[in-house]
Amino acid sequence: MQPAYPFTMTVHVKCFASLRQQLGVDAIDIEHRFDMTVADVWQALSRQPPPGNLLCARNFEYVDFNQSVADGDEIAFFPPVTGG
């Protein structure tokens, strides 16, 4: 019998600012099954529910947590921005 997800994909994950310090993660690669969302990436990374003000980007564009991810994507998590 074939496994339900015979292939895995790799996503490159980055964390910034206070989140980087809290998780102790700057950049990491995560392997996961193919039908993955940003929320799944967060869960695999942190093993905790996302903070209410958490923001995320997929390939340098803001996305929602239910956005699908693809093999090789760069997924970033970060707190509210404070530039300018």
Next chain:
Amino acid sequence: MQPAYPFTMTVHVKCFASLRQQLGVDAIDIEHRFDMTVADVWQALSRQPPPGNLLCARNFEYVDFNQSVADGDEIAFFPPVTGG
């Protein structure tokens, strides 16, 4: 019998920009009876009805045409301003 207006007063009148060129008047002193308004000063100066966009100042403050004037006042007439 006494005249109705035994005393006169002097107002200093200035004109600016296109109005100065049209009237050929830069600065002039006008003598008039005491109960004078800005409109009277204009009439004495120009002998014509005021243009619709005419502006006036009394002692360096914008005023309406029905504003009274006093002896020694500086009254200025000018077109719409175009600074900045």
Next chain:
Amino acid sequence: MRVEIRPQPFAPWQEVGDYQERHLARGAFGASAVFVGSMRDFNRGEPVRNMALEHYAGMTERQLTQLTEEAVQRHDLLDALLLHRIGNLRPNDPIVLVATWSAHRAEAFTACREIMEALKTRATFWKKETLTDGERWVDGNTPG
């Protein structure tokens, strides 16, 4: 706060830098907004060669001081600078400079624009343009 009418050309960005260096406390201001209006070589469909800027000596200075003071107080500015040119200008010459300094950005932005709108609406300046064939008085300002 400084308000000046200038009969000679001025270098606006250097004026702002110099004023800030001399008059603003380091680390006190978080925001500065600046507007510079300059003479264009083209207006209302025609090339413009030169411009004469006339003002009402005595009245104009009072107006500029008053409208700048009003903005400083209304928006709790740390400081403000206003320079306005008079005399004979050539294309590219700065006409007006308004600079505002405040703790946060909203105040500096809003005050800078309000000063410009008040100046455009009220301040007693008049422009006469020299075209390729003759002169004309500018008869009104572009809406803000």
Next chain:
Amino acid sequence: MRVEIRPQPFAPWQEVGDYQERHLARGAFGASAVFVGSMRDFNRGEPVRNMALEHYAGMTERQLTQLTEEAVQRHDLLDALLLHRIGNLRPNDPIVLVATWSAHRAEAFTACREIMEALKTRATFWKKETLTDGERWVDGNTPG
């Protein structure tokens, strides 16, 4: 149009003057609006000694370029300049510079403020302040 992230301190008024001299056609622009945000030595009730400004290399540059291009097109600007500092800042250091050039004043004013608001809301920068006793991440921006 120029958009740059700067790891070293910059002199904002000189940058604007130099850029204008090199990139804007003399007599073509009637209006320029500039905003400079600087580091204060005091924030949310406490003295601040230093500030570290972090960004998301790759994403931030794209965002700044996109939001500046959008403003240039939306407001028919002649040109725009955006500089943003990263790294270790001290009080009085410029953080951000936005400059816009247009034919008439409304466009330059509006575009300059819109670029700043878009940057504050969207651009991936984060500030960490060093206080007299410890550090803190700034948790949100002042409303515009």
